Amino acid sequence: MEHTDFNNDLIEFLDGSPTPWHAVNTMKSRLDAAGFQQLDERDNWSLEQGQGYYVIRNGSSIIAFRSGKKSPVEAGIRMVGAHTDSPCLKVKPNPEIRRKGFFQLGVEVYGGVLLNPWFDRDLSLAGRVTVLDEEGQVKDTLVNFKKPVAIIPSLAIHLDREANSNRTVNAQTDLPPVMMQVPETDTTSFADLLKQQVASECGLTAEKVLGYELGFYDAQGASLVGLREEFLASARLDNLLSCYIGLQSLLKASGDEPALLVCNDHEEVGSMSAEGAQGPFLGNVLERWCGDDKARVIARSMMISADNAHGIHPNYMDRHDENHGPILNQGPVIKINHNQRYATNSRSAALYRHISDELGLPHQSVVVRSDMGCGSTIGPLTAGTLGVTTLDIGVPQFAMHSIRELIGTQDGFTLYRVLKAFMERPDVA
Incomplete structure (x- = not known):
């Protein structure tokens, strides 16, 4: 997939996903087309190596995974997380x-x-x-x-x-x-x-x-913006952009390694629900996939929580730490907060930087001003619930939580390339 094709397909995905239920339905259609099999939580599961599966809860949250050609006990699972809801x-x-x-x-x-x-x-x-x-x-x-x-x-x-x-x-x-x-x-x-x-x-x-x-x-659809079309404007970029990037990464990855995408509902209101990141959905699926070896699998696994970051606004530059102002189109942003509003640690950040550097792709880091509050993501919730090493990262954007948000056209494609490589990587823990 090339940069232009990526953004054109992203626009189609955004326009077809006005609600979490529509977003999950759109992802379901794409997974079906790629040969993934739907699992029902009410049934017994018989999982095969090298096969793709997905599970839907409440119609608004979805977990899709490739079982890989190796046992998750030996290889761990490469996980990517995002959320389907928007304000x-x-x-x-x-x-x-x-x-x-x-x-x-x-x-x-x-x-x-x-x-x-x-x-x-x-x-x-x-x-x-x-x-x-x-x-x-x-x-x-x-x-x-x-x-x-x-x-x-x-x-x-x-x-x-x-x-x-x-x-x-x-x-x-x-x-x-x-x-x-x-x-x-x-x-x-x-x-x-x-x-x-x-x-x-x-x-x-x-x-x-x-x-x-x-x-x-x-009702206005997503569109390219700017004299040179450097930007993409749309509703629900937070966080359907990350859902799309995670889905494309899973679909395009080789499938050799065990890999998983979870897209939870209710992140914008705290994630405490049956299908939210504070709920049991992901843990339930991992238990049925890994059985009694779940704890061993988690110890070999890593989660990348993808949720957009605040790009430095040229009209409000004083709202950022002077050394940590992410620029649109200069790479995804590693999100760091030592008070654990983000789950990034030095180890998880290092792995992302290493993969990105190997691909010759840019990356940035952000820390909020010390005199301002910090938002959060599903990252700390998932890390605290599962005990999995986690990285928080996101594409920089303007106008977060507005009815129309803005990103750079380069950053989503950059994050997709790194996440695809992450899902193909033999060692993540």
């Missing part, structure tokens, strides 16, 4: 709001959303819907309206003269998107609209909507 606005269970003939939906803020960029954007809606079908069966289905169906209009500056200096966003009152205008006598429910969408998109007649997990997203 967004999720629809409430009883969302209908009618004011002056405008039909709006109440929303709940999911994760640490940068709220101001959500105003005046063309918004669409997607997620998972659970229905009762004509035969009385409970079924899950994915929906994606795709076209712009809502907007959150800004208040005009004439009505808020301090908008450019002192405007705040109230998550309860300022964010309900406007979906349509309706007469005063209208009794349309959101469930009615969902049944229509399920019928038209999925060909499924729903007698009743039993539940849903739906989020608004930016």
Whole structure:
């Protein structure tokens, strides 16, 4: 895969993955096409050497692995981790709001959303819907309206003269998107609209909507940006970019060594769920793969937690340590925090630098300012749960947690090349 092909395919992946459920479904399709076999957690497993497998939990988290030609007890497992969720606005269970003939939906803020960029954007809606079908069966289905169906209009500056200096966003009152205008006598429910969408998109007649997990997203697709197209702008780069890089690395690796990709949901809200990184999902899969030898396998293994990093912003350079300001298009960023907000240690960082240097590829390091707080990733959670040596790394980006984020077009491809080499490497511990 070449640099241009990588970015074009990344754009297709991002546009096809507006929610964690869609992202997992997209990865499932690509794994199926590559000959991977789906495993069901309810069944007995009979794993063969040299085969690819994947497991899905809740439809929003996925673990894919190649069993390799060597026993994981002897070779260890090369693991890459990422997360499928992104900050967004999720629809409430009883969302209908009618004011002056405008039909709006109440929303709940999911994760640490940068709220101001959500105003005046063309918004669409997607997620998972659970229905009762004509035969009385409970079924899950994915929906994606795709076209712009809502907007959150800004208040005009004439009505808020301090908008450019002192405007705040109230998550309860300022964010309900406007979906349509309706007469005063209208009794349309959101469930009615969902049944229509399920019928038209999925060909499924729903007698009743039993539940849903739906989020608004930016209807504008990913695109190359810049006079020389040095940048790629998109929603959900944090962290679908890492999901894509990890998937491509697993698919393109030789398959000789045992290798695994885990993409967890719920990282943006703490990872404490059945399918989150603080939950048992990865441990359960490793126990079924490795049996009583799991502890020995972990001792020979390594995890690379891939989650984007803050690139140094030319308008806000004072927000970075002067010796640790990652530059877009100058390589992936090794993330270091001695208070264990990142799981990187000198050993795991050294292995990454060594592989990257062997390939002649750039890399950077970041430490946050000592007077500022530090975010975290699934890295420390996975390291603490499994006891596996872990590295935190990420592609540098701008506008993290905005509705539209920005990366350099070189860095994702660079990280892919290193992770592919990592998955092919005979010694990682």
